[in-house]
Amino acid sequence: MFLFLLLLVLSPPPLAFSLNQEGLYLQRVKQGLADPSGALANWNERDETPCKWYGIRCDSVTGQVSSVNLSNSQLSGPFPAVFCRLPSLSNLSLAINLINSSLTVDFSGCQNLTQLDLSDNLLVGPIPGSLAKIPTLKHLDLTGNNFTGDIPASFGRFRQLEKLYLQGNLLNGTVPGSLGNIFTLRELGLAYNPFAPSQIPSEFGNLTNLKMLWLSHCNLVGRIPGSLGRLSQLQNLDLSLNGLTGSIPSSIGELKSIMQIELYNNFLSGELPTGMGNLTTLRRFDASMNNLSGTIPSELCGLQLESLNLYDNGLEGPLPESIASSKLLHELKLFNNKLSGSLPSQLGENSPLQLLDLSxxxxxxxxxxxxxxxxxxxxxxxxxxxxxxxxxxxxGKCKTLLRVRLKHNRLTGRVPDNFWGLRRVYLLELDENLLSGQVSPSISNAHNLSILLISGNQFSGPIPDEIGLLGNLVVFSGSGNSFTGRIPASMIKLSQLDRLDLSKNELTGCIPEGISKWVNLNELNLANNRLSGRIPSEIGSLPVLNYLDLSRNSFSGKVPIELQNLKLNLLNLSNNQLSGELPPLYANEIYSKSFLGNPGLCGDIAGLCPDTGRSKNRQYLWILRSIFILAGVVFVVGVVWFGMKYRSFKKGKGVAISKWKSFHKLGFSEFEITDCLKEENLIGTGASGKVYKVVLSNGDAVAVKKFFGVPKKVDSSTVSSERDEFEVEVETLGKIRHKNIVRLWCCCNTGDCKLLVYEYMPNGSLGDLLHGRKGGLLDWPTRYKIALDAAEGLSYLHHDCVPPIVHRDVKSNNILLDGEFGARIADFGVAKIVEGIGRGAESMSVIAGSCGYIAPEYAYTLRVNEKSDIYSFGVVLLELVTGRPPNDPEFGEKDLVKWICTTMDQKGVEQVIDPKLSSSCKEEICRFLDIGLLCTNALPINRPSMRKVVKLLQEAGGENKSKIGKDGKLSPYYLEDASDHGSLV
Known part of the structure; x- marks a missing residue:
């Protein structure tokens, strides 16, 4: 026994198992990649094999590595070429990481690879042609990188490839016909690349196994080749957002397996082709925003479509009765055409219609x-x-209705009682019809109603008290009817009210007490009624009111001095029975038309007060006063003439008054402005000029932007001459009237000196306040209000201006804040007037915008549309949530959008929310964050319209939580139809 123990002690220990060769290769992968999240932490070199490591799978028979899946692991660094040394590797995925090199690898060594997924990384440079040397490759996904140049011609030599995804890159060559040689191909995605103008290769007709062809936004021109009709297995054809011309080929009727055809936003013409009745599997057909003509073929209407979308074309003729036979019709969009006739009586009878838009x-x-x-x-x-x-x-029994727009028709009779009280409807628009009867008290059931538009009808009787129960009501427009009785006192409960228009009715009595609760009211129009009593002084306490029209009533008493507290775009108290002295602010000529027709009203405005009953002494006093005024005018004119001569003698030293142009009624003179452009009044300096604060003689303040000597040029289009920022801003802001767009009072252009005079915003810009020392002042309710205000301003530019306007430089520094933290969109120096929202992008010669806010597709294509603004606004929303600027050294090579996505995946949502914000608002902030991420989606088509954004923000901050999931995320239903082709509020 002793001898045995001695031998045991003296014998060497058994050799430890060493890592096999494949494990050593993978250790080299680990050493070459940055791994901040520790995804590769269990890749232990002391193991015998790597088969139990994270992301690694081995063949059950040979024990060799067969699959490497490291997707969404926050890995960064160059692509590891050593992967091709794994002899049995068949599946390699590094998707959704930060791999940031060029692919200079010779892939001919990956002889057994069947799937390669490198999507959503930061890969650059050309796509390597050596990929075609992998004989077994069936699935290649390079989506969402920064590849440039051509698609390699060698790709035509693939022999087993079934799926090729290259969408969302920077490929700028042409679409090669050699891809038509990959006969095994089932899915081909080239969408959203800035290709050089090229035609769809006719060789694509050889891809007879193809099921999906996605060529959206590829700068395609010319005709759709008839050879595509040979694709008998094709299920999804998307050629949208290109420059295709000519007619839709009749061979499209040979696509026996087709389920979806997307042709919208091209320049297609002619009639819809015959033979479409053969497409028995078709569920969605969208040929909107083209130049099609003719009628809708009856054979097309007989198909069991889920969606037929032909809006914004030149179609003419009636809607065939056969369309009602569709059993699967979910959406029917035919708006903005020239269709006529009556609707099929069976429409909706046999099909589960969800959306019908024939406007x-x-x-x-x-x-x-x-x-x-x-x-x-x-x-x-x-x-x-x-x-x-x-x-x-x-x-009235349709409990699912959310949005009803029947404006501008010839509808008559009474509105059904149940129709008034639809519980889910948030928009009810019945304007400009011939409807009559009373508004039913059952409207109290419409708890979700936000917008009620019933003006221009023949409604009569009193406005029901029950309308005061609509706690979500934002807009109530009932002008041009025959309403009688009093304004219901219950309406003071409508704390969300933004606009109230009851003009041109027969209402009587007083304005109800307690209207100070209308803290969100922007417009109050009660003109042309029979209202009486005093104008309540409470109106002067409404913080955002900028439109007040009480004209043509029987109001009496004094004009409340509290009205001086308002910042009004329009004031009209004319044709009443008002008396007494005018408040000092309004006792000047620019407000003269606001008070006409009030015989008892006195002030310093010439002609306002009657001459009868004046004493002779008062007449003499007026004569003397007139003489002194005349003498003063002569003196001032002489001084001005001398000053102008002197200033013209000294070039560039002053401003020619004759060059001033005003856009509103002014309560100040141009001399007040020019005399205060001193360095001590300087409040900011930008790329194009300096901004001064000027305090006027009446105590108000304005902001004056003085452009530098040579304003920067802003390209207008490919055909018109260049214009400088001053001209663009004047042209844009001079036409705009909206509470969330900064107001341009006047401008001056003498050639040498260019000035813009704006309303002064005492709280500065959102960027300064959010990222400066006062960032803690912005609690969540204030940030939410700022976001909603700014969204409404942008929505106005995109959807309500004719033609629409794209701002092109949306950022937190261009969102200004008034004394109540109300937000205004500012700085329109690079704004772009476009043909129409949804018409596609227009090319610019230079990039406009600010680093961190520029949409990815704008940065590399120089093509601009409203989706670029929406991306920039999404960055602003993310700033409000995180409290961080769009670019921060802490982010490394990432911007704010990528930093948020990375941090949320790695550490959770709590780590991206500004710690200054109260935790009690977390649920609402999370919904708000989702909207920001939706706006910054990498693909423009997935971003919502600004109208949709406004609605999402309203619902995210309101009491309607029905569309919010248990996880605090917006439900898929809530975010549906992000492309927003339809006509929204």
Whole structure:
């Protein structure tokens, strides 16, 4: 026994198992990549094999590595070429990481690789042609990188490739016909690349196994090749957002397996082709925003479509009766065409209609009774037609309706009682019809109603008290009817009210007490009624009111001095029975028309007060005063003349008054402005000029922007001459009237000196306040209010201006804040007037915008549309959530958007929310964060419109939580239709 123990002690220990060769290769991968999240922490070199390591799978028979899946692991660094030394590797995925090199690897060594997924990284340079040397490759995904140049011609030599995804890169060559040689291909995605203008290769007709062809936004021109009709297995054809011309080829009717055809936003012409009745599997057809003509073929209407979308074309003729036979029709969008005739009576009877939008056509006849027969209808948009008859009673039973727009038709009769009280409707628009009767008290059931538009009808009787129960009501427009009685006192409960227009009715009595609760009211119009009593002084306490019209009533008493507290764009108290002295602010000539027709009203405005009853002494006093005024005018004119001569003698030293142009009624003179452009009044300096604060003689302040000697040029289009920032800003802001757009009072242009005079915003810019020392002042309710204000301003630019305006430099420094932290969009020096929202992007000669806010596609294509603004606004939303600037040294090579996505995946949402914000608001902040991420989606088509953003923000901050999931995320339903082709509020 002793001898045995001695031998045991003296014998060497058994050798430890060493890591096999494949493990050593993978250790080299680990050493070459940065791994901040520790994803590769269990890649232990003391193991015998790597088969139990994170992301590694081995063959059960040979024990060799067969799959490496390191997707979404926050890895960065160059692509590890050593992967190709794993002899049995068949599946390699590094998707959703930060791999940031060029692919200079010779992939011919990866002889057994069948799937290679490098999507959503930062890879640059050309796509290596050696990929085609992998004989077994079936799936290649390079989506969402920064590859440039051509698609390698060698790709035509793939022999087993089934899926090729290259969308979302910077490829700028042409679409090669050699891809038509990959006969095994089933899915081909080249969308969202800035290719040079090229045609769809006719060779693509050889891809007879193809099921998906995605060529959206590829700068394609010319005709759609008829050879595509040979793709008998094709299910999804997307050629949208290009420059295709000519007619749709008749061979499209040979696509026997097709389920979806997307042709919108091109320049296609001619009629819809015959033979489309053969497409028995078609579920969605979208040929919107083209130049198509003719009628809708009856054979197309007989298909069981889920969505037929032909809006914004030149189609003419009636909607065929056969369309009602569709059993799967979910969405029917035909707005902005020239369709006429009546609707099929069976429409909706056999199909679960969810959305019907036939607006802006020439339809007539009655609205079909059974549009909601299957109980699914959510959107009913029939505005701008000639529909007649009554609103169907059955629509009052449609509990799913969310949005009803029947404006500008010839509808008559009473609105069904149940229709007034639809519980889910948030928009009810019945303007400009011939509807009569009373507003039913059942409107109290419409708890979700935000916008009620019923002006221009023949409604009569009193406005029901129950309207005060609509706690979500933002807009109530009932002008041009025959309403009688008093304004209901219950309406003071409508704390969300933004606009109230009850003008041109027969209302009587006083304005109800307690209207100071209307803290969000922007517009109050009660003109042309029979209202009486005193104008309540409470109106002067409404913080955001900028439109007040109480004209043509019987109001009496004094003009409340509290009205001086308002910042009004319009004030009209004319044709009442007001008396007494005017408040000092309004006792000047620029407000003269605001008070006409009030015989008892006195002030210093010439002609306002009657001459009768004046004493002779007062007449003498006026004569003397007139003499002194005349002498003073002569003296001032002489001084001005001398000053102008002197200033013209000294070039560039002053401003020619004759060059001033005003856009509003001014309560100040130009001399007050020019005399205060001193360094002690300087409040900011930008790339194009200096900004001064000027305090006027009446105590108000304005901001004056003085441009540098040579303003920067801003390209207008490819055909018009260049204009400088001053001209663009004047042209843009001079036409705009909106509470969330900074107000341009006047401008001056003498050639040598260019000035813009704006309203002064005492709280400065959002960027300064958010990222400066006062950032802690912005609590969450204030940030939410700022975001909603700014969103409404941008929505106005995109959807309500004619033509629409793209700002092109949306950022927190261009969002200014008034004394109540109300937000205004400012700095329109690079704004762009576009043909129309949704018409596609226009090319610019230079990039406009600020680092960190520029949309990815704008930075590399120089093509601009409203989606670029939406991306920039999304960055602002993320700034409000995080409290961080768009670029921060802490982010490394990332920007704010990528930093948020990375941090949320790695550490959770709590780590991106500004710690200064109260934790009690976390749920609302998370919903707000999701909206910001939606706006900054890498693909422009997935970003919502600004109208949609406004609605999302309103609902995210309101009491309506029905569309919020348990995890605090916006539900898929809530975010549906992000591309927003339809006509929204």
């Amino acid at each position: 802006s056509n020439q339809f007539s006849g009655i609205i079909p009774e059974n549009l909601c027969a299957k109980g699914k209808l959510e959107d009913l948009v029939l505005m701008n037609n000639s529909f007649s008859g009554e609103i169907p009673v059955n629509l």
